[in-house]
Amino acid sequence: MIISTIAAMSDNRVIGADGRLPWNIPSDLTRFRSITMGHAVIMGRKTYESIGQPLVGRRNIVLTRRGSQIEGCEIARNLHAAIAAAEGEEEVFICGGGEVFEEALPLCQRVYLTIVHGNYQGDVLFPELPAGFVELHREEFPDTTPPSSFVVMEKVERVEAGVDAQQLRRKGREALNRQLFFLARRCFEQAQTLEENPETASDLAFSLIKSGGEARQAREMAEKALWQEPKNIRIILNTGRVLILSGDKSKGLDTLRKGVKAGGGPEFLAELARCGTRKLQPIKSLPRSHPLNRYLGLMLHRMNLK
Numbered sequence: 010m011i012i013s014t015i016a017a018m019s020d021n022r023v024i025g026a027d028g029r030l031p032w033n034i035p036s037d038l039t040r041f042r043s044i045t046m047g048h049a050v051i052m053g054r055k056t057y058e059s060i061g062q063p064l065v066g067r068r069n070i071v072l073t074r075r076g077s078q079i080e081g082c083e084i085a086r087n088l089h090a091a092i093a094a095a096e097g098e099e100e101v102f103i104c105g106g107g108e109v110f111e112e113a114l115p116l117c118q119r120v121y122l123t124i125v126h127g128n129y130q131g132d133v134l135f136p137e138l139p140a141g142f143v144e145l146h147r148e149e150f151p152d153t154t155p156p157s158s159f160v161v162m163e164k165v166e167r168v169e170a171g172v173d174a175q176q177l178r179r180k181g182r183e184a185l186n187r188q189l190f191f192l193a194r195r196c197f198e199q200a201q202t203l204e205e206n207p208e209t210a211s212d213l214a215f216s217l218i219k220s221g222g223e224a225r226q227a228r229e230m231a232e233k234a235l236w237q238e239p240k241n242i243r244i245i246l247n248t249g250r251v252l253i254l255s256g257d258k259s260k261g262l263d264t265l266r267k268g269v270k271a272g273g274g275p276e277f278l279a280e281l282a283r284c285g286t287r288k289l290q291p292i293k294s295l296p297r298s299h300p301l302n303r304y305l306g307l308m309l310h311r312m313n314l315k
């Protein structure tokens with residue numbers, strides 16, 4: 010399970026003022042919702058009170074040393090109990106506030122951080138990141154009010170200058186195994202600039218789509234790699250996964266079945282079992298990963314209707 014922090018801070022590190030966010034950027038709240046939807050979120054009691062209700066479509070775990078029941082939330086008496094409660098989830102999000110970030114950051118592998126440009130007055134600050142976090146993804150939003158940036162950082166040993174393509178591929182594979190998709194993407198991108206290789210291109214395609222990159226680009230990259238090396242089991246697996254994630258489920262499943270015939274092992278069967286038994290998303294015109302589908306799916310599942 011990946012333990013992630015998600016936060017928004019100003020240039021002078023302010024995250025809260027008088028129990029509230031000091032700004033209102035709807036597009037940032039939408040991104041927060043879509044990143045955390047369907048996952049477990051951990052927050053301090055004061056942050057919960059500032060929101061005033063459980064975050065819909067997510068498992069809400071509220072930290073309090075003395076508070077009792079909160080309807081729609083699980084209560085945890087310390088951070089380790091909160092993380093243990095989320096065990097089994099793919100990713101758990103530490104959502105604040107300042108006191109919780111301070112304690113949790115050393116345990117986190119990934120940080121999603123919105124930087125709100127400007128200096129704000131406030132009473133809660135975002136702590137300094139522990140050593141070892143590397144920025145792997147950045148988007149600029151000059152048109153939000155105020156302007157903002159969105160960065161994703163992962164805790165990694167730095168990708169050293171001077172490493173060769175083989176070392177970068179190995180590091181990328183390790184990152185993929187640990188589901189550190191931004192790091193994997195960066196390693197594979199660097200490896201490809203040093204020495205092009207179809208298998209690395211397909212690893213890059215998979216890490217690209219898993220890290221929120223453009224689905225069409227990932228698909229083209231994966232399909233080109235498969236065309237170059239049609240019998241390569243790893244490329245077949247990556248291509249099947251990328252096709253499914255980009256919305257072409259039937260072609261993806263077909264590719265995975267061909268992989269099984271070509272000698273693909275348990276990873277193919279697990280992927281087929283996972284996708285093959287999944288029912289259609291509630292709103293078929295929207296992708297499965299759309300927040301609305303994730304939320305409705307979760308609700309139907311909880312009501313034993315899906």
Ligand SMILES: NC(=O)c1ccc[n+]([C@@H]2O[C@H](COP(=O)([O-])OP(=O)(O)OC[C@H]3O[C@@H](n4cnc5c(N)ncnc54)[C@H](OP(=O)(O)O)[C@@H]3O)[C@@H](O)[C@H]2O)c1
Nearest residue numbers: 016017025028029053054055056073074105106107108109
């Ligand atoms: N910009 C952002 O990204 C962001 C995100 C979240 C929040 N915020 C802002 O941050 C502010 C709130 O932050 P805050 O630091 O004052 O409070 P907080 O971290 O949200 O909550 C603190 C409370 O959580 C409980 N708690 C914390 N650590 C615990 C632990 N290890 N074990 C058990 N309980 C624990 C305690 O509750 P009890 O007192 O009940 O024991 C403590 O008083 C608000 O202004 C909010 O709007 C900003």
